[in-house]
Amino acid sequence: MSRGTRQNVSPAVEPDEEREPSSPAQPPAASVIELRQDLERFTFLQSIIHKGFMLEIEARDMYRQLTDSDDDDGYQDFVANINEPLTFLFLKLKRTIYHVRDDAQYSTSLSGTKAFLYCSLITNAAR
Numbered sequence: 001m002s003r004g005t006r007q008n009v010s011p012a013v014e015p016d017e018e019r020e021p022s023s024p025a026q027p028p029a030a031s032v033i034e035l036r037q038d039l040e041r042f043t044f045l046q047s048i049i050h051k052g053f054m055l056e057i058e059a060r061d062m063y064r065q066l067t068d069s070d071d072d073d074g075y076q077d078f079v080a081n082i083n084e085p086l087t088f089l090f091l092k093l094k095r096t097i098y099h100v101r102d103d104a105q106y107s108t109s110l111s112g113t114k115a116f117l118y119c120s121l122i123t124n125a126a127r
């Protein structure tokens with residue numbers, strides 16, 4: 001081999017030659033659906049973390065908006081799918097119910113409940 005020569009050099013491509021794409025331009029439909037579901041879960045989680053907590057009614061409304069759903073039948077599964085990958089960080093979306101006093105009656109009797117959803121660090125005692 002003489003100086004200045006290389007082995008395994010690909011031939012130069014002429015400027016007017018067009019190469020065929022090696023992969024399809026459109027990703028498979030299944031991967032698009034999975035990406036959308038990941039985006040929905042990420043958006044939901046980010047919103048709760050940003051606010052610190054959220055009324056469950058608002059969380060269910062957000063679920064319906066993100067998933068373009070007319071009902072919230074899949075809400076519990078949606079939250080469970082968010083919680084599953086968070087376990088390695090010892091985080092979990094939790095639901096807490098608070099008893100709320102009815103301010104209109106100015107009494108100390110408990111007149112209802114409100115459910116909140118929040119992200120919490122899982123302690124050893126809670127695991």
